[in-house]
Amino acid sequence: MTWRIAFAGAQHETNTFAPNLAGVQEFLMADSWPRLLQGQEVAHETHGMNLPIAGALAEAQVRGDILCHPLLWCAAEPSGPVTDDAFDMIGDIILAELEAAGPVDALYLDLHGAMVTQSFPDGEGALLERLRAELGPDLPIGVSLDLHANLSARLIELADCITIYRTYPHLDMAATGARCLRRLVQVLEGEVFHPAFRQAPFLVPLHAQATGMAPCDALYRALEDCDSVGSYVDMALGFTAADIADCGPAVLAYANTPELASSLAESALARLCQAEPLFQTQLVDARSAVAKAQTMSGHGPVILADVQDNPGAGGASDTTGLLHAFIEVNAEAILGVLCDPEAAQQAHAAGLGQDLYMSLGAGSGTCDDPPLHADFKVLQLSDGQVPYSGEMYGGGIASLGPSALLHVVGTQVRVVVSSVRVQGLDRALFTHFGIEPLDIPLVGVKSTAHFRADFEPGARGVICVEASGVFPCRLDASRYRCLRPGMRMGPLGPIFGQNV
Ligand SMILES: [Zn+2]
Incomplete structure (x- = not known):
């Protein structure tokens, strides 16, 4: 048959x-x-x-x-x-x-x-x-x-x-x-x-x-x-x-x-x-998360997951809370993937190895974060066709559009910038630009949990960061209108319908 x-x-x-x-x-x-x-x-x-x-x-x-x-x-x-x-x-x-x-x-x-x-x-x-x-x-x-x-x-x-x-x-x-x-x-x-x-x-x-x-x-x-x-x-x-x-x-x-x-x-x-x-799982604000990560001992990076700006959950992938926190203490860090088509285009226009002053991030206007105004050096440029290498998406290709690896001049911070929103869940999104993220002390990823498959095995720790983003992980009943009456906002959390 x-x-x-x-x-x-x-x-x-x-x-x-x-x-x-x-x-x-x-x-x-x-x-x-x-x-x-x-x-x-x-x-x-x-x-x-x-x-x-x-x-x-x-x-x-x-x-x-x-x-x-x-x-x-x-x-x-x-x-x-x-x-x-x-x-x-x-x-x-x-x-x-x-x-x-x-x-x-x-x-x-x-x-x-x-x-x-x-x-x-x-x-x-x-x-x-x-x-x-x-x-x-x-x-x-x-x-x-x-x-x-x-x-x-x-x-x-x-x-x-x-x-x-x-x-x-x-x-x-x-x-x-x-x-x-x-x-x-x-x-x-x-x-x-x-x-x-x-x-x-x-x-x-x-x-x-x-x-x-x-x-x-x-x-x-x-x-x-x-x-x-x-x-x-x-x-x-x-x-x-x-x-x-x-x-x-x-x-x-x-x-x-x-x-x-x-x-x-x-x-x-x-x-x-x-x-x-x-x-019940902890969220840590960006500054405290960076400070905590810098005190953690062991091998490999600390992965700071920017869980609320995950494009894989509808985030704009362009908020700057974690980026500013890295820069404030001049951490040796990399963040990816930050979606900013204008910045990517400016980096391509400037050319490989060039310096430029521009505004990075927060272009979607979905959050109150200020963009980062700074001098950047263009370390790598790409058309953004990135073959995934991790177990979850291996065999597929990420299409980031015109993209770049930028160095924030005067700091130890680097950023992978894309033109299309793609979740930072695979190390290939960094290695494609010549950076092995497992060699960087602090790695910021715009991902909620998918990053764990490819990053966690080589990391010395993971911190879930509570920074701006349109994907709320601290559940707040006042945001909802249509849930079933009596739903609890997270484990043992407040009850929907009692405060709206
Ligand atoms: Zn899912």
Whole structure:
């Protein structure tokens, strides 16, 4: 028996507090991930990458009993909501490519799970609804989601099986796509998976969600212990910068009977709730973080994570709090990747080895930070096509646009400057410019947790820095309007609805 399966993907993690929208252009262009791909391009251009759709397609190849119909893959760097135009485009392309492909037995979708559009707080649910309206209720649909999904009952109702990443940093994206495909084939073979879904009553800040540390390490190990042929449990920890009713962690169990699914979901929820106090993780202001880092002994750098200006969570990647803190004490430090297209352009115009006086950072105006006015020396220039070398994105290419390595003259501080927002999660974003970050005492990265995969093993310590940015990690109930009543703002935090 050969199954005809269609493959499509469209990823966006939406920060509803960020001002910039994700329009058609943002989905068409390359950034941390490839440009929009259609038809056979999807298979060719994602081959070998740690992407869910690449893992699902590779699994299909290995099985040999699946005829693959790749339709679409696209993503935009996290930002404010997806425009209605871009959302419509995604559905239009999937349906047009499906029609061109002819009849299929099932559809696999590589989605994020935290997409908010101008019209829909539950972007993925709305997309599934549109596809179901065209394809009918019976076509098996399998969906893989990001660990930061804000799971909704509607999405679960419209899909036949869902799998969710189990690592943060997301080292298992391709594996999660492959896992989804295997469950989807089980559905095609007649397996019935009853879902059970439970939402937790507290938000977890993202810097506390890393799965290499407590309590997530144990929570995710427990999910693997639940895997069996007829049942499994997954867990999304939620994306806190989405002011929507479904924001927050949730568990999702599937089993052959509704009773077993419920019992598995209840147990997973109990484990998650029991771990609530363990999610309390410190944030340190930029000056104190730099001072603390300079006293830490050991080998390798201290990584200072500028967690609230992470472009991978919708940040502008151009705030200057940590940069100013480095300069104030003349620390031997490097910061990356700071997005400032004007500064990058001026560096290219000045030329390699030249000095120039200019303003750096804070161009987006999303925060109150002042830009850095200083003399800079242009140490390196690049077109910004950077092959990733770390485990998470290895095999892919970052598209930074015109970019440069700058030295702040009169200090020991250097900065990697880009024209496109790209999360500083891979050492290649520094080594491409001739700098091995593990040789620099203090390394500032605009990343919340993904940097840990490539930087932490060689570092003498990590500090999560609380500087300006549109991705709040210190959760504040007064910012939200649409959460579920009673939600706690972080582990054992204040309750939403009591002070707004
Ligand atoms: Zn994620």
